[in-house]
Amino acid sequence: MAVSQIAVAVKEKVAEVIVESAPEIAAIAEIDWDRKPVVIVGTGLAGYHLAREFRKQDSETPLIMLTADDGRFYSKPMISTAFAKAKQPDQLANSTAADMAEELQADIRIFSKVTEIDPELQVLKVGEDTIEYGKLVLASGAKCIEAPLTGDGLSRVYSVNDLLGYTRFRTAMVGKKKILIIGAGLIGSEYANDMIQSGFMIDVVEPMPNVLGTLLPEQAAHAVQESLEQAGVQYHFGTVVERVDKSGNGIKATLANGSVIEADAVLSAIGVRPDLTLASLSKLDTNRGILTDRSLQTSAKNIYALGDCAEVDGNLLFYVAPLMESARVLSKVLSDQQAQVHYGVMPVMVKTTLCPVVVSPPPRDAEGEWHVNDDGYNVLARYITSEGRLLGFALTGDATREKDALTAKTQPLMS
Structure with a gap:
């Protein structure tokens, strides 16, 4: 071993x-x-x-x-x-x-x-x-990046970045049913996926127009979103939470678009x-x-x-x-040896189990575009340069089976 x-x-x-x-x-x-x-x-x-x-x-x-x-x-x-x-x-x-x-x-x-x-x-x-x-x-x-919130209910806003943070959050969730998650990126999507399957009612607020917006092309993002919506997740796109106030034993969140969401607690998951x-x-x-x-x-x-x-x-x-x-x-x-990092192709498994996702994001500032085969739940997307080089890919559903084949064809992060 x-x-x-x-x-x-x-x-x-x-x-x-x-x-x-x-x-x-x-x-x-x-x-x-x-x-x-x-x-x-x-x-x-x-x-x-x-x-x-x-x-x-x-x-x-x-x-x-x-x-x-x-x-x-x-x-x-x-x-x-x-x-x-x-x-x-x-x-x-x-x-x-x-x-x-x-x-x-x-x-x-x-x-x-x-x-x-x-x-x-x-x-x-x-x-x-x-x-x-x-x-x-x-x-x-x-x-964790802290959400810029106001209001008297900030003590009921949680973030999780380590085991102690998870301990505090899980303890606070005993007896709770409805959770507001701020953020639909990787962390927020994984928690929405996890908690909706655990019997919680979930609302998610996200300023971008879809989930996993910085990782996935639109078609792949929609596959994930639709799977979580079918499970009961309620999304509020194109806006942000501005205030969190106490409301009985729970909270009242006021969004920038004027909407109000009542919940038992808030999980801030806008990234790190x-x-x-x-x-x-x-x-x-x-x-x-x-x-x-x-x-x-x-x-x-x-x-x-x-x-x-x-x-x-x-x-x-x-x-x-x-x-x-x-x-x-x-x-x-x-140990006084000569050695250097050489990053290859390192696909990421996003733990949205209701719609499995594998993504190998293209390098920062890469020039190219997504080429997408869209079958609803099963999306196969490749990020290709004008010269035909494969720099990344995004897969959902059954298309995740293509991970190894695409990994072998994708340009490494470091030469």
């Missing part, structure tokens, strides 16, 4: 990310405390997978991991399917921080927030504690953006994310970034496959 396997499978219209537990890691040698440690900030999928890969390369260098939460190891993509599977938060966690510390022979410090980073002295501070590092990795992920807090502390170069080269090196010596916070050679990708590739490369770089 590999150190960490993340497999994506579509079975009976169910797409899920599976994280294997109890990986086989070679016996850990005695830690050499005369060496400066590798410090990883973040214990999400990026941080822990990097740590596992690093221990395959180096079993002696001290490893310190810092996290602002409880450090449990879990697969974040599983959260947006957890309601329909009746999964409690503890059932989503594969290991505790103590389990991971033992496995990795690492010093894992939970509920620890980095307050200062000095790239010249190669030290960082956590509260009053000062930690000297040999190499520092920022794996701080992304944070890289968390650049640590980059600001260490004065790193940033754009949309923390800028790195293909070796995950930032603008500061011995500081690296990976995962949702990292913009790797111009690519900012909030998906599992690039994260895994980056972790494998960075584990070698941290």
